[in-house]
Amino acid sequence: xxxxxxxxxxxxxxxxxxxxxxxxxxxxxxxxxxxxxxxxxxxxxxxxxxxxxxxxxxxxxxxxxxxxxxxxxxxxxxxxxxxxxxxxxxxxxxxxxxxxxxxxxxxxxxxxxxxxxxxxxxxxxxxxxxxxxxxxxxxxxxxxxxxxxxxxxxxxxxxxxxxxxxxxxxxxxxxxxxxxxxxxxxxxxxxxxxxxxxxxxxxxxxxxxxxxxxxxxxxxxxxxxxxxxxxxxxxxxxxxxxxxxxxxxxxxxxxxxxxxxxxxxxxxxxxxxxxxxxxxxxxxxxxxxxxxxxxxxxxxxxxxxxxxxxxxxxxxxxxxxxxxxxxxxxxxxxxxxxxxxxxxxxxxxxxxxxxxxxxxxxxxxxxxxxxxxxxxxxxxxxxxxxxxxxxxxxxxxxxxxxxxxxxxxxxxxxxxxxxxxxxxxxxxxxxxxxxxxxxxxxxxxxxxxxxxxxxx
Numbered sequence: 001x002x003x004x005x006x007x008x009x010x011x012x013x014x015x016x017x018x019x020x021x022x023x024x025x026x027x028x029x030x031x032x033x034x035x036x037x038x039x040x041x042x043x044x045x046x047x048x049x050x051x052x053x054x055x056x057x058x059x060x061x062x063x064x065x066x067x068x069x070x071x072x073x074x075x076x077x078x079x080x081x082x083x084x085x086x087x088x089x090x091x092x093x094x095x096x097x098x099x100x101x102x103x104x105x106x107x108x109x110x111x112x113x114x115x116x117x118x119x120x121x122x123x124x125x126x127x128x129x130x131x132x133x134x135x136x137x138x139x140x141x142x143x144x145x146x147x148x149x150x151x152x153x154x155x156x157x158x159x160x161x162x163x164x165x166x167x168x169x170x171x172x173x174x175x176x177x178x179x180x181x182x183x184x185x186x187x188x189x190x191x192x193x194x195x196x197x198x199x200x201x202x203x204x205x206x207x208x209x210x211x212x213x214x215x216x217x218x219x220x221x222x223x224x225x226x227x228x229x230x231x232x233x234x235x236x237x238x239x240x241x242x243x244x245x246x247x248x249x250x251x252x253x254x255x256x257x258x259x260x261x262x263x264x265x266x267x268x269x270x271x272x273x274x275x276x277x278x279x280x281x282x283x284x285x286x287x288x289x290x291x292x293x294x295x296x297x298x299x300x301x302x303x304x305x306x307x308x309x310x311x312x313x314x315x316x317x318x319x320x321x322x323x324x325x326x327x328x329x330x331x332x333x334x335x336x337x338x339x340x341x342x343x344x345x346x347x348x349x350x351x352x353x354x355x356x357x358x359x360x361x362x363x364x365x366x367x368x369x370x371x372x373x374x375x376x377x378x379x380x381x382x383x384x385x386x387x388x389x390x391x392x393x394x395x396x397x398x399x400x401x402x403x404x405x406x407x408x409x410x411x412x413x414x415x416x417x418x419x420x421x422x423x424x425x426x427x428x429x430x431x432x433x434x435x436x437x438x439x440x441x442x443x444x445x446x447x448x449x450x451x452x453x454x455x456x
Contacts, residue, residue, distance in 0.1 A: 002051060004444045005054065007055075007444065008441065009055030010434075011441070012058075013056045013057065013058055013433075016058045020037050023036060025418070028423075031200070032199060032200040032203070034064065034065050035416060035423075036190075037061075037062040038058050038060075043055050065416045069416075070412060072411065073412050074206040076407075077269075078209065078226075078268045079210075079405070080404075081208065081268075081269045081273065082270065082272050082273035082276075083401050084273075084402075085273035085277075086274070089277055093148065093152070094384070098388070102144065103380060104380035107142070112359060112362045114131045114133075119359070122350050123349055123350055132338050135319065139319065139330040142293040142328070145289055146293075149286040156274050157249075159270075160271065164242065168237075168239050171231050171238055174198055175236060177201065179220075181195060181219050181220065202221070207270060210268025211223055211231070216234075225253070225262070225267050226266075227263065227266050227267055238254060240253055241254065263275075265279055288369055288371065291367075292380075293321070293330045296319075296376060299364065304316065304317065305317070306345075307353075309339060311339070313342075315340070315354075316333065316336065318341075319333065362376055362377040
């Protein structure tokens, strides 16, 4: 009887909807889970009949998602990853270089204070000894700050090296999931959970680099870097690596036997953040510190060479400029003593004409790559000021990126996340639908029994 068939199809449809709602409720706290539903469609009556119809069918299972919102979430993740990775390095540099006791300004000021003090009595051995002592402290302050930048270079390299295998594992996982999704879809299997797993892998990858993701007709997804290099196409995955054969590390992507160079400052995400910090902040700062130390030491050595010491001998260099290895970038010349200070311009004991020229060096200008031409005494302040600006800008961008990421997650959840109240309503509605159809079946049975009784 048509009435029974209609009611049976309705009960089956209600049961499918209840199954979907129960799956949603079961995954209420599952990260990355996309809620599901059923699409119901009325079955039309047969041709030439006067019937109302042949019931209802589940035409498809729905994975309720919005591709635009998902893409926005991935883009926001890349921006957040970029600025979050950079901020700890900037904060450390800002704190170390801006500290009252460890800054370059502290060492420079104390050295020139010692020079000014010896001007009161140029022949005083304790005062001259204090100049040499402060010269050692000045060299140590340069070496200490320089070592911080060297340590950060090593940390950036180690962090980048740690990201590469994680990056490659994620691209391989995405390619493998592409294969499973295409195969399962071809058999009519529900692939929602596989797509969720793939989306979470893409989300993790997007934190490492900014991505472009394209949906393919077969259900797979093609993934590439924002700069265009392919990462995943179908079941093929690229491999990210760092080529050091040329001396300077060069990031590259290898895909299907083709090798693509990658500018790590332009790829976004954590990789882009590290590359941008290293090339645009850390390296220029390090070069400026080395240049400042070199120019300061050279001018002091040259001025000392123009004077004479307490014995009337030509002045000797006070500072040795090193290559930045174990000896740092600056040191007091071996064996240099207070008697070697050439403070006199004419060889007369007590003359301080050359000393005054030494003191005046602090007011001379030097040229640094990151801040331009500045007064030597203000050079460190300029470097710290630029660093503070870079750090503040990065903090602001990180706050913005964090807010956008949170908003994008909320937008995604509004569409794809499980809403407990909504699922509770669905359970009640489809339970009522199931019970109503079972009632129809009961009525149909009663009618059938009554019909049989008429012929009994």
